[in-house]
Amino acid sequence: MGTLNIGVIGAGSISEHHLQSYQKNTQAVIYAICDLNEARAQAKAAKYGAAKVYTDYHELLADPDVDAVSICTWNNTHAEISIAALRAGKNVLVEKPLCRTVEEALNVQQAVRETGKLLQVGFVRRYDANAQLIRQFIENGELGDIYFAKASSIRRLGNPGGWFADQDRSGGGPLIDIGVHVIDLCWYLMGRPKVASITGNTYRKLGNRSNVKNLSFYKAADYDASKNTVEDMANAVIRFENGASLMVDVSFTLHAKQDETVVKLFGDKGGVELEPAVTIVAEKHNTILNVVPQTDHKALNVTAAFQNEINHFVDCCQTGSMPISPVEDGLEIMKILCGIYESAEKGIEIRFDGSREEVVSP
Ligand SMILES: NC(=O)c1ccc[n+]([C@@H]2O[C@H](COP(=O)([O-])OP(=O)(O)OC[C@H]3O[C@@H](n4cnc5c(N)ncnc54)[C@H](O)[C@@H]3O)[C@@H](O)[C@H]2O)c1
Numbered sequence: 001m002g003t004l005n006i007g008v009i010g011a012g013s014i015s016e017h018h019l020q021s022y023q024k025n026t027q028a029v030i031y032a033i034c035d036l037n038e039a040r041a042q043a044k045a046a047k048y049g050a051a052k053v054y055t056d057y058h059e060l061l062a063d064p065d066v067d068a069v070s071i072c073t074w075n076n077t078h079a080e081i082s083i084a085a086l087r088a089g090k091n092v093l094v095e096k097p098l099c100r101t102v103e104e105a106l107n108v109q110q111a112v113r114e115t116g117k118l119l120q121v122g123f124v125r126r127y128d129a130n131a132q133l134i135r136q137f138i139e140n141g142e143l144g145d146i147y148f149a150k151a152s153s154i155r156r157l158g159n160p161g162g163w164f165a166d167q168d169r170s171g172g173g174p175l176i177d178i179g180v181h182v183i184d185l186c187w188y189l190m191g192r193p194k195v196a197s198i199t200g201n202t203y204r205k206l207g208n209r210s211n212v213k214n215l216s217f218y219k220a221a222d223y224d225a226s227k228n229t230v231e232d233m234a235n236a237v238i239r240f241e242n243g244a245s246l247m248v249d250v251s252f253t254l255h256a257k258q259d260e261t262v263v264k265l266f267g268d269k270g271g272v273e274l275e276p277a278v279t280i281v282a283e284k285h286n287t288i289l290n291v292v293p294q295t296d297h298k299a300l301n302v303t304a305a306f307q308n309e310i311n312h313f314v315d316c317c318q319t320g321s322m323p324i325s326p327v328e329d330g331l332e333i334m335k336i337l338c339g340i341y342e343s344a345e346k347g348i349e350i351r352f353d354g355s356r357e358e359v360v361s362p
C-alpha cells in the first residue's frame with residue numbers, strides 16, 4: 001500500500017497539530033496546503049515541505065494527486081468543504097465540530113454514504129491514551145450500568161475573539177467550541193446512547209470582558225475586542241433513551257475562581273474521572289477504593305492525542321476501516337449541541353422522537 005498525499009485546508013492554529021503529526025507518520029506525505037491567507041499557507045508549506053500551495057480549496061480538491069484532506073478552517077465552512085472533498089473522491093478528517101447545524105450534518109452524512117469515502121470527525125479527546133484506557137475498563141464492565149455523567153469546560157476568562165466570537169462563522173460560543181469536546185467524550189464513553197430530551201440555558205451576561213487587566217488569555221489570530229455575538233455561558237441536562245443523564249456546564253467567561261475541566265462518569269458498579277485526573281472509583285469487600293492508573297499523563301496529552309488521531313485517520317484511509325469517530329457520531333453530537341441552543345432560545349425542553357429527524361432532514 002502506497003503512502004498518502006495529504007492536503008491541509010486551513011493553515012491557522014490547529015493545523016500545526018495536524019501537520020506535526022502527519023510529519024511523524026511514515027505513511028503520510030504533506031503534499032498541499034490551502035488557506036485564504038496566502039502568506040499563512042506559504043509559511044506552513046515552507047515549514048513542512050509541501051509541494052503545492054492553494055488559496056482556493058476547490059483547486060486543491062481538483063488536484064488528482066491529493067488522496068486525503070484535513071479540514072482545519074472556521075466552523076461555517078466544515079460542511080461545505082467536507083462535501084466537496086468527498087465528492088472529489090478524497091477521504092476527510094474534519095475538525096470538531098462537524099459543522100454548525102443538524103441540517104448541515106445530515107448533508108455531510110449523505111455525501112459520505114453516496115460517495116463511499118471515509119470521514120473522520122476530529123474528536124481528539126477520544127484519541128487520548130487515558131480515554132482509550134478508560135474505555136477498556138468500561139467495556140469490561142467495571143462501571144456496570146452508567147447512569148450519570150458530568151462534563152464541564154469552564155474558562156473564567158477565555159473568549160478567543162476573532163471568528164470564535166462571530167456567531168455566523170463559529171455557530172456558537174463555548175458550547176460548540178469547547179463544550180463539544182467534553183460532551184462528546186462523555187457520550188462516547190457512555191456507549192453513544194440515543195438522546196431523548198434536552199433542557200439547556202445560555203447566557204450573555206459578561207460579554208468578552210476585554211476590559212480585564214493583569215490576566216492574559218488566548219486570543220485568536222484576528223482578535224477584535226469590538227465584536228462578540230456568542231453566548232458566554234451554557235448549561236444543560238441531557239436525558240437519554242436508556243434513562244442515563246449528562247450534566248453540562250461550559251463558559252468562555254464566568255465569575256469562577258479558576259478554569260476547570262471535568263469529565264466524570266458514574267455507574268452502578270463504579271465510577272471514573274478522566275479530568276481533572278484519571279481515577280477509577282470502585283467498591284471491594286465493603287470498602288470504597290480510589291484507584292489511580294499509573295500512566296504517563298494524568299490528564300489529556302494534546303500532542304499525543306493528535307498523533308493518535310492522525311495515525312488512526314491514515315490507517316483507516318489505507319485499510320478502509322471505519323474510524324472510531326465516524327460521521328454518524330458527528331451528527332448525534334450536532335443534535336445535542338443544537339438541541340441545547342434550541343431549548344435555551346425557546347425556554348422549553350426539547351424532546352427527540354422519530355418524527356424530529358424528518359423535520360430537519362433536507
Ligand atoms: N481539536 C481541537 O482541540 C481544536 C482546537 C482549536 C481549534 N479547533 C478547530 O479547528 C478549526 C480551526 O480553528 P483554528 O483555531 O485553527 O482557527 P484559525 O483562525 O487559527 O485558523 C483557521 C484558518 O482557516 C482559514 N480559512 C477559513 N476559511 C477558509 C476557506 N474557505 N478556505 C481556506 N482557508 C480558510 C483562515 O484563513 C485561518 O487561517 C475550527 O473548526 C476549530 O473548532 C480544534
